[in-house]
Amino acid sequence: MPLWKVYHPVGAYTREDKHALSKKITEIYSEVPLPKFYVVVVFQEVPQDSFYVGGESVGNFVRIHMDHIARQMTSEAQKTKFFARTEVAIAPFIRDRGFDWELHIDETPFDLWTVKGIRPPRAGTEDEKRWISENRPSPRTHD
């Protein structure tokens, strides 16, 4: 958590672009704070003849699908802040390069998630603080 899947045109991004964008995405979550290693990004090239918007093939479109697990956004203020933060992070790689884009988030059940076989610690626990500071999973000590 989060899992970002970034569907993008073939050749849109260099290795350096993807590294830089994944760092920007990670910062959004590490500021919550959440462990950095929670942030997984999968970049996937989609050939123009396999990518359609409104029934027409597209070569300048980026579609981002996020799954959020560790936290749910319950207030409008949280959502507004998250989207503002996200748009700033991704703009240099999408809007500023002339791509169109769309993104959506699904929130999936906290209790149906494991990292390296371990059920992650609940929000705000000492276990979560340790996962953040050590940036790696370790046995959970609370129920």
Place this chain on the structure above:
Amino acid sequence: MPLWKVYHPVGAYTREDKHALSKKITEIYSEVPLPKFYVVVVFQEVPQDSFYVGGESVGNFVRIHMDHIARQMTSEAQKTKFFARTEVAIAPFIRDRGFDWELHIDETPFDLWTVKGIRPPRAGTEDEKRWISENRPSPRTHD
């Protein structure tokens, strides 16, 4: 919204097939009515040695995963109609070619979705009507 991911055998579809199917899919939603540009389809080839049903590799199977965001289906009548409409749209590309298939829909939160940085208009608003008629996003004027 919707986002359709179509997992299919390598070489199952030509560029023309994919274009035609994406148009059929778009019609399902434009009849709601919804803006045509909401409809995103990603075709993804899956090699036979990476695609398994019931523990056996498959070369004649299409798996469709849809995310719905703009509308939720609340009545059985809506669901029945949607599936009937969908099966007709996809049959020439799947059933009539001898492929097996499975599809499912997830409904994800309306408030966790943006298009080109804009939170899309709510159902039935003047903003949504404008998005439909212009077939592009523009600033939302309601809360």
Place this chain on the structure above:
Amino acid sequence: MPLWKVYHPVGAYTREDKHALSKKITEIYSEVPLPKFYVVVVFQEVPQDSFYVGGESVGNFVRIHMDHIARQMTSEAQKTKFFARTEVAIAPFIRDRGFDWELHIDETPFDLWTVKGIRPPRAGTEDEKRWISENRPSPRTHD
């Protein structure tokens, strides 16, 4: 249902590995019992320069995304058992090969799912028993 998407390093698995792992995954669900053909697994190679954890590219990481449709897990005992069963099934292909891993499940609406154009039978019905014993879909006889 379930749909497993397994994102893994390029070349991590042979055809035999993927076949064997998909059989192990299928057993988890056939023990419920559920029809074996419900279990769909898509393996997807992700090049190291397209796969990021915590802002760093990874070449030894497996990320599994599952969608569950036919059953929801409502008790902690069910979840604990499922994860224990799953970890045993995947360990020879992930942990024992030195890969890190993360997995999560989304539960999506039963009523928004079809197999070969048929709405699958509800849990425990005679129809479901027939689907299990015949290992193929056939017309549903209940509402």
